[in-house]
Amino acid sequence: MSRISSHPAPISARKHRGRMAWLLLAIVPVMFAFAFANIPLFRVWCEHYGIAVAPVNRAATTAADGRTLNMMFTGEVSTALPIQFEPKDSLQRVKVGERVENAYTFFNPTDQPIRFRAIHAIYPEAAAKTLALMQCFCFSDQELAPHQTKTLPVIYEVNPGLPGTVTEVTLNYTLFPK
Amino acid sequence: MSSAEVALAAAPEAKHYTGLLDWLTTTDHKKIGLMYLIFSLVNAWVGGLFAGMVRLRLYDPNWNFIKPEFFNQMLTMHATVMIFMVVMPAFVGFGNYLVPLMIGARDMAFPKLNAFSFWMLIPPSLMMYASFFTVGGSAQGGWWSYPPLSGAEFSPGAGESLWCLAIILLGISSIMGAVNFLVTIADMRAPGMGWMQMPLFVWATEITAWLLLLAVPILSGVLVMLLSDRIFHTGFFQPGLGGDPLLYQHLFWFFGHPEVYIMILPAFGIMSHVLPAFAHKPVFGYKGMVYALASIGVLGFMVWAHHMFTSGISPEAQIFFSTTSLIIAVPTGVKVYSWLASMWGGTIDFSAAMKFGLGFIGLFVIGGLNGVVLAIVPFDIAVHNTYFIVAHLHFVLFGGSVMGLMAATYFWFPKMTGRRLSEKLGNWHFWLFFIGFLWVFTPMHILGIEGMPRRVAFYRPEFTDLNRFISLGFLLLLAGGLIFTYNVIHSIRHGEPTPEPDPWKINDVQQSLEWMVPSPPPAWNFDEVPVYEEG
Amino acid sequence: MRSRCRSYAAGAALWLGAAAAARAQAPGSAPVTNAFGDPASSWAHILRHTALTGFWILFPLIAIAEVLLVYVIFKFRRRPGRKPATFHENPGLEIFWTVVPLLAVLVVGLLSHGPLHFYDETPPPDLNVMVVGHRFFWEYRYPDYGIDFANKDLVVPAGRNVDLQITSVDVIHGFYVPSLGIQMDAVPGRITHAWFNAQAGHYEGQCAQLCGPLHGEMWISVDVIPPAQFAAWLQANASPAPAAAPAQPAAPAGAKPASPAAPARPRPAGLAKEGL
Numbered sequence: 001m002s003r004i005s006s007h008p009a010p011i012s013a014r015k016h017r018g019r020m021a022w023l024l025l026a027i028v029p030v031m032f033a034f035a036f037a038n039i040p041l042f043r044v045w046c047e048h049y050g051i052a053v054a055p056v057n058r059a060a061t062t063a064a065d066g067r068t069l070n071m072m073f074t075g076e077v078s079t080a081l082p083i084q085f086e087p088k089d090s091l092q093r094v095k096v097g098e099r100v101e102n103a104y105t106f107f108n109p110t111d112q113p114i115r116f117r118a119i120h121a122i123y124p125e126a127a128a129k130t131l132a133l134m135q136c137f138c139f140s141d142q143e144l145a146p147h148q149t150k151t152l153p154v155i156y157e158v159n160p161g162l163p164g165t166v167t168e169v170t171l172n173y174t175l176f177p178k
Numbered sequence: 179m180s181s182a183e184v185a186l187a188a189a190p191e192a193k194h195y196t197g198l199l200d201w202l203t204t205t206d207h208k209k210i211g212l213m214y215l216i217f218s219l220v221n222a223w224v225g226g227l228f229a230g231m232v233r234l235r236l237y238d239p240n241w242n243f244i245k246p247e248f249f250n251q252m253l254t255m256h257a258t259v260m261i262f263m264v265v266m267p268a269f270v271g272f273g274n275y276l277v278p279l280m281i282g283a284r285d286m287a288f289p290k291l292n293a294f295s296f297w298m299l300i301p302p303s304l305m306m307y308a309s310f311f312t313v314g315g316s317a318q319g320g321w322w323s324y325p326p327l328s329g330a331e332f333s334p335g336a337g338e339s340l341w342c343l344a345i346i347l348l349g350i351s352s353i354m355g356a357v358n359f360l361v362t363i364a365d366m367r368a369p370g371m372g373w374m375q376m377p378l379f380v381w382a383t384e385i386t387a388w389l390l391l392l393a394v395p396i397l398s399g400v401l402v403m404l405l406s407d408r409i410f411h412t413g414f415f416q417p418g419l420g421g422d423p424l425l426y427q428h429l430f431w432f433f434g435h436p437e438v439y440i441m442i443l444p445a446f447g448i449m450s451h452v453l454p455a456f457a458h459k460p461v462f463g464y465k466g467m468v469y470a471l472a473s474i475g476v477l478g479f480m481v482w483a484h485h486m487f488t489s490g491i492s493p494e495a496q497i498f499f500s501t502t503s504l505i506i507a508v509p510t511g512v513k514v515y516s517w518l519a520s521m522w523g524g525t526i527d528f529s530a531a532m533k534f535g536l537g538f539i540g541l542f543v544i545g546g547l548n549g550v551v552l553a554i555v556p557f558d559i560a561v562h563n564t565y566f567i568v569a570h571l572h573f574v575l576f577g578g579s580v581m582g583l584m585a586a587t588y589f590w591f592p593k594m595t596g597r598r599l600s601e602k603l604g605n606w607h608f609w610l611f612f613i614g615f616l617w618v619f620t621p622m623h624i625l626g627i628e629g630m631p632r633r634v635a636f637y638r639p640e641f642t643d644l645n646r647f648i649s650l651g652f653l654l655l656l657a658g659g660l661i662f663t664y665n666v667i668h669s670i671r672h673g674e675p676t677p678e679p680d681p682w683k684i685n686d687v688q689q690s691l692e693w694m695v696p697s698p699p700p701a702w703n704f705d706e707v708p709v710y711e712e713g
Numbered sequence: 714m715r716s717r718c719r720s721y722a723a724g725a726a727l728w729l730g731a732a733a734a735a736r737a738q739a740p741g742s743a744p745v746t747n748a749f750g751d752p753a754s755s756w757a758h759i760l761r762h763t764a765l766t767g768f769w770i771l772f773p774l775i776a777i778a779e780v781l782l783v784y785v786i787f788k789f790r791r792r793p794g795r796k797p798a799t800f801h802e803n804p805g806l807e808i809f810w811t812v813v814p815l816l817a818v819l820v821v822g823l824l825s826h827g828p829l830h831f832y833d834e835t836p837p838p839d840l841n842v843m844v845v846g847h848r849f850f851w852e853y854r855y856p857d858y859g860i861d862f863a864n865k866d867l868v869v870p871a872g873r874n875v876d877l878q879i880t881s882v883d884v885i886h887g888f889y890v891p892s893l894g895i896q897m898d899a900v901p902g903r904i905t906h907a908w909f910n911a912q913a914g915h916y917e918g919q920c921a922q923l924c925g926p927l928h929g930e931m932w933i934s935v936d937v938i939p940p941a942q943f944a945a946w947l948q949a950n951a952s953p954a955p956a957a958a959p960a961q962p963a964a965p966a967g968a969k970p971a972s973p974a975a976p977a978r979p980r981p982a983g984l985a986k987e988g989l
Binding site for chain 1: 288331353357360364365391392395396398400403414416418424425429492
Binding site: 239246247249250318319320324326327331332418422457458460461462464493496500501507508509515518521522523525536539544546551556560562629630634635636637640 | 775782786789799885887903921
């Protein structure tokens with residue numbers, strides 16, 4: 001008995017199905033692109049909520065509202081990096097609207113040059129949008145020659161938008177290799 | 179002339195293969211469906227043995243012949259194989275076999291594409307197996323593969339990259355299959371069969387195909403990004419390069435949650451056939467069932483971050499996703515109550531297929547309970563990433579999806595092969611699976627509540643007794659699996675012959691078109707293209 | 714300043730010895746407790762209450778299904794002479810079993826708003842702790858006291874608001890102490906947050922996010938001790954005074970060095986004053 005391995009439908013039906021298939025397949029690159037579109041979308045969303053905000057060189061304001069708060073400075077080093085670093089002041093009491101300077105000292109104890117990037121994190125999220133970084137070593141990659149010590153400044157200001165419940169803000173840097 | 183003879187006359191002289199070459203070149207949806215099912219069964223053994231390795235280590239974490247690195251490979255690949263190489267292909271296999279028959283078509287819309295979709299499974303599967311032989315072994319960062327753990331620095335071997343590539347390729351197969359189903363169902367239904375006359379398994383396949391089409395490209399996108407981070411050192415997810423690990427989690431779970439509905443909706447469809455059939459009643463609430471399937475599909479895209487309640491998402495996000503996750507329980511509940519009503523007042527035959535159907539309800543409903551309470555954020559904070567989650571996911575994926583696949587196998591095996599599976603062996607299989615399942619997975623709720631995290635190769639001494647108890651239960655599942663496999667292999671040749679169209683004698687209530695053709699159906703399915711009439 | 718240098722250098726050395734140290738550390742001697750059996754913080758009690766309330770509201774919806782299933786199995790078995798019913802719809806019933814569960818889940822959702830608010834509105838902290846996840850151990854820092862150690866119990870005062878700022882230096886870890894009701898991922902490049910106010914006791918936990926081969930060995934132990942004892946512990950563990958540096962006033966033993974622009978930090982309420 002002969003077997004049928006294809007069952008040709010009328011040409012018009014096949015064309016119709018073919019068109020439908022291409023229309024449906026067109027969804028695939030759209031969704032694929034949507035995944036990539038989420039990269040900037042996610043960044044915008046996070047900036048809005050003050051989560052994991054990218055360091056931005058924000059202009060200082062001259063506004064003040066008389067409040068003071070504690071700024072804590074901490075630092076971590078990624079597993080892969082042998083750098084030692086610490087803040088000059090691990091705690092600063094600052095006024096809202098006041099431009100303050102701090103610094104971190106970095107030391108490379110090895111015989112190799114090291115390139116790294118400092119990623120900052122601010123806690124609480126509510127404060128992240130009001131912390132203006134005027135100068136920060138986290139804006140760009142940094143490099144340390146063998147056995148070099150460097151002190152790099154951080155100049156910042158807390159803007160008046162700071163929520164009233166916040167009395168202490170942590171600025172943390174994690175160093176990652178480049 | 180019958181339309182079959184017309185078709186025969188009009189068809190070009192088809193090439194005539196026999197034996198293995200026939201199977202290798204076939205575009206017949208029934209043969210392709212069977213190949214998907216065989217592929218699934220073979221990989222079920224692989225995935226099951228990986229689970230056995232996990233339970234073996236957890237019997238005594240001091241037995242160091244299963245090292246923690248290998249343990250992580252086993253848990254990662256157990257999940258990967260079961261999801262991508264067992265459950266998904268199995269449902270596609272049943273869909274392939276049954277959907278054209280159920281809608282009165284002679285084949286899928288694109289038979290050659292159908293064959294391609296199946297054979298596309300083979301290279302990535304070989305990649306997955308090959309990854310064990312690379313330096314460092316297979317992927318071992320969990321089946322979600324979160325960066326930075328899955329990044330180049332912490333998963334330096336080729337195994338993780340092979341995993342990413344294999345999943346992308348498997349996704350291509352899924353997408354092609356989804357398009358094929360959507361066009362087939364839209365355009366090839368028998369005259370008179372409108373959307374609201376289709377069998378519920380066809381509806382389930384339709385919604386599942388939409389989920390695949392929309393979600394799988396997202397997975398492909400995020401894995402391309404991960405591969406790019408790994409190979410080209412880009413910074414999508416690496417914090418040191420300005421990336422964000424949480425972006426990965428959002429994108430992954432945007433796919434990952436629809437994925438679990440992809441794995442359960444076809445089982446829902448199967449239940450709507452099996453349960454009424456053996457209660458000798460029509461299914462209850464057809465319209466409600468369709469709306470429930472569709473709303474689960476839509477809502478399934480709005481719940482993803484309930485996998486991320488403890489990842490550092492905002493309180494507003496927690497409340498939103500908690501609400502949507504609670505709401506999605508409602509259409510699921512509608513289906514469960516409808517199945518109960520489908521059997522209410524019926525005359526129930528407890529065939530093996532029916533036992534698995536009833537077991538599905540009993541177990542899946544528990545999975546629904548432990549799932550809906552997880553939508554309560556404070557509760558999830560307490561048990562996230564613990565064995566409570568492992569319990570939940572297995573109640574819905576094993577107690578749900580696998581029991582559904584077993585019911586489908588016993589129900590449609592006579593149709594596919596013209597022979598019955600042994601009901602006696604099916605009975606043994608059911609009870610070993612049902613009791614074994616409860617033995618293994620019920621105590622995991624306790625372990626989770628008591629604080630044992632998942633994916634750990636070591637646990638606190640006070641968890642020893644429960645872990646050992648659970649590991650022993652694995653043997654029951656293993657025995658059930660052996661009996662099932664033997665039953666299938668043996669019955670293909672030696673099962674009781676059932677060449678008639680309606681071996682279960684259900685056409686007085688079912689009248690689903692696959693039960694109107696001989697068992698197994700001829701290559702062209704129907705002698706005359708059926709015209710569907712109400713009633 | 715040099716002491717801080719030492720403590721960070723110590724951190725680096727700690728990392729180098731991490732793997733061996735992690736393997737050596739066995740789980741704590743106390744049994745692990747959990748938020749349901751032994752809630753030990755204000756939040757844990759609320760968590761437990763919310764979870765149980767939600768559970769008991771939802772449980773009947775599920776229990777009814779199971780009871781009906783058993784009933785169906787026994788009552789509607791095939792028996793000679795009985796014909797099956799033919800009904801296949803009942804709009805009233807279908808509306809009922811859509812609306813009632815919907816109301817139930819919405820009530821459960823609303824019930825958790827208050828507790829989530831409690832959890833997210835962090836009260837003013839009495840103690841700040843930085844929790845840093847490493848492969849495969851936990852490092853704890855008390856930035857106000859210059860304390861930094863790893864692979865040991867986290868020591869905190871009872872009945873005080875302890876604020877955890879959590880991060881990681883490598884992969885995502887999970888800081889999980891069941892009895893305190895806290896679980897929060899430690900994400901590299903981010904600070905995540907948890908807080909608790911606990912009763913005295915010893916609480917065990919474990920890393921809850923797969924982080925590599927020794928994920929199962931990242932044990933967590935939290936020692937919650939009365940405030941007076943905690944003050945003594947602080948004194949015993951705080952780093953020694955820094956050497957006098959230009960423009961820095963000499964600081965008393967145990968105090969953290971303050972820059973001239975920063976007056977001394979207001980002492981957290983409730984802690985002993987001596988040397989802190």
